[in-house]
Amino acid sequence: MDIETVKTLFYQQKMAYSPSTPPSYETRMDRLSRIEDLCKNHITEITEALQTDFGSRDPDLIFLADIFSPLSHAKYVKRHLKKWMKKEKTSSGVLALTGQRAYIVHEPLGVVGIMSPFNAPVSLALDPAIDALAAGNRVILKLSESTPQTATLIKSLVTEYFQTEELTVVIGEAEVSRVFAALPWDKFVFTGGSETGKHILRAAADNLTPVLLELGGKSPCLILDDANIPEVAEKIQRVRLMNGGQVCISGDYVLLPEKHLEAFIENVLETAKTAYPSIIDNEDFTSIIDSRAYDRIVGYMEEAKAAGSRLITSNPMNEAVPDATTRKIPLTLVINPADDLRVSTHEIFGPILSIYTYENLDAAIGYINKKPKPLALYVFGNNRTEIDQIIHQTSSGGVTVNDLLMHADAKEMGFGGVGYSGMGRYKGGFIGYQAFSNPKSVVEQGFLRRFTGRFIPPVKSDRLREMLRRQVGVK
Template sequence: MNASLKGSSVAAELHVILDNQRRAFHAEGPVALATRIDRIDRCIALLVDNKEAICEAVNTDFGCRSKYVTLMTDIMTSVGSLKFVKKNLKKWMKPEKRTPFMPMNFLGAKAQVHHQPKGVVGIMTPWNVPVNMIFSPLADVLGAGNRAMIKPSEFTPHTADIMHTLFAQYFEESEITVIAGGPEVGAAFSALPLDHLIFTGATSIGRLVMRAASENMVPVTLELGGKSPVIVGEDCDIHLAAERIITGKAMNGGQLCVSPDYCFVPHSRMEAFINRCKAVIAEQYPTIQDNPDFVACINERHYDRVKGYIDEASSKGARIIPLCPPGEAFSERDEHKIALHLIVNPDDDLTCMQDEIFGALLNIKAYEKLEDVIDFINARERPLALYYFGKNKTEQDKVINETLSGGVAVNAIALHVGCDDLPFGGVGHSGMGNYRGRDGFRTFSHARGVYREGFVDMAKLAGTLPPYGQKIGNMLESQIKK
């Protein structure tokens, strides 16, 4: 099968792959623990044995992405997730004991939940962390005993090509296959009668994916991003908070779904925060444009988009602070690299405060009262992540309890995503459903309730069989009461 499908045969070829995987799944029968672990081990070997070639492919797609960024955000995290699933899989696969209804629980009845594979799972991945976004859900998919069809983003064609080649070397097509291609392939892929579909990407595309999947009643998991806020508490260590926030924002050139999008800073501490942001960037990235450590925008289209936010804010009189040496704010368009910019107290109607940034730009807004900040966040769509910096436990709890987001990190940026034992996913416009670790195993499994009758025929004993009489009346009366 070619790495990229084209023309009118797209849907037909995809159906052939799906049918072959489904037949192989049914022919295999119950998927043994050893088989699941073998598939996970082959994924680990694929990544470890080919890490240099994978880093080179990702760098080619971005134009400038340090191999250390790829090793850290794509390879290491993927291997970690795979190993976590492997370590815990035997425990997760055991049937869960549940309690039968009274009095059957005292009369030998048993109730269990069996987590069974669904079959063939589709994985549609984004371009920003193009390798991890394959293997992070794939670890859970394989752990749950499924087979997988993978559709990478067309914005990272070199990464898609090497993934197609490597998976073909390490797996049979009936186990895992990678299908590259553009929007036409993506549309046909999302319309397949899969057993589950997980999509990571923009909310606008997520709507289309969900609509297409609904035609076949395919369950979906959507991870869609959104504008993730940061709250800097009045009592926090402002230097430490600024360092962690700006370090997290600069990672991958701001192109992370959980990247901070706008940050609330106490009015009295705004200048100290800005000065520390400048110092942190100067320490970590002494230069920007010729520095391989600072990741470029993925392409010219996204360069134009992010630069457009900055240009609009500047034209409307907003205070713009480029965090870079003089003359290094913007590269030539064909190199598509933008230094991290701060937009201070932007008006809420600016595009930078409406769109998800997904780039090297951070809005910072001064505030006086925490209640106003919480009201501001709650008046907008639910974000994928929310961050709070501060020592006050009462204030931490207030922020967590009075807001809603996909996940939360306190005194850290994005580290909750690295915890394989926490569910990862959005809420509302930032997505639906969870994966990662135990939660991912359950997402990609069918939770099947199993009841085994005990040694007493309760229906006869209780008199619940017709013809009805006073005996069942008395029994019902004893149960239907306050």
């Protein structure tokens, strides 16, 4: 798609938007229903497109990551939308006795741009689109150029189900993405890497575009002394291998007491063998998205090995992996790598799991706090005091205790990062609706309107002047 077409689509939506004609409840519900129909009626086509783009991707994972998520999200939003659209009453305190009324009207922002990444390109486009459409906005999607078959399919399907002025899709390479991000949006959503997020902010600055960034980072799994090691080991490795490790909120590294190290390694390898008895010809084992990402991850492994780190690979059939042809990399454990290695400093976004041992909880918390704030933090154990200490002495986008990923799908809490892992939140019910609305404050004055003019400077009455000062404790 050429640049001029992208701009034409944008300004077509801009011209269609008007604050005087916000979409009705019925219109918004219809748009959400069409999102549901798009997903439900084309599961096979979406699955095949994603498998083509990845080379190998588990169909169950595709359903869970790219189809189940928007369907579940749309269902929840539709159930609550009528309540969210009502004006939100706020307290006027004692002034209510004078007839004053205060409330918030959540009005649409206008035109919203959304850029989704390759790892879950459908859901990470449609999930924020559902929030934006529910809030009454018009939306343009830009799916990752790393998943061209999926992007082309979604463009075709959106064109079938929606008018251009409601929801549309642009496709293209990096130059299209650059121009797309720089348009004067009323809100922009980007999911991807932190370094690219910096470019998005620079592009948005000229138009003062409000930006929601979901960026990822190195999410720690902190295992306490009383944790159930076999259970924890299986959960961490299953999520780490999900989508070939290309999940922004999977555990990037593990911190655990030294005495549990070998038991943890043993259980990880045993459960990984059960889940993935083979690699190269196993369609459940997802490929790395492209050769550049494959080379980057293999480079991390080679650097750690050359530095003398202990590397342990899950390769039950002793296959020739990593395999550049299928771009499949086995689960690789890196034990206590040096702090200056890239497995320690960079978000891996692949099937490498670094494991660090700690002497005491304060040291583990200190290690987490030395790094940029992560998108997620996972705690495993039962000691209430220690769990609370971790929650209150670390900073992250969200926390799940004794499981993984769960906070990202909580219906009443927004999902997002903090600091280097992002800014702003969407999903999470009303929080997602608010993310794409302007909370317009409205005050309707009561009979005090007859007297408030007397308090506007210059104040002519000593009595009124003293009254104002007493309100804030000034003599």
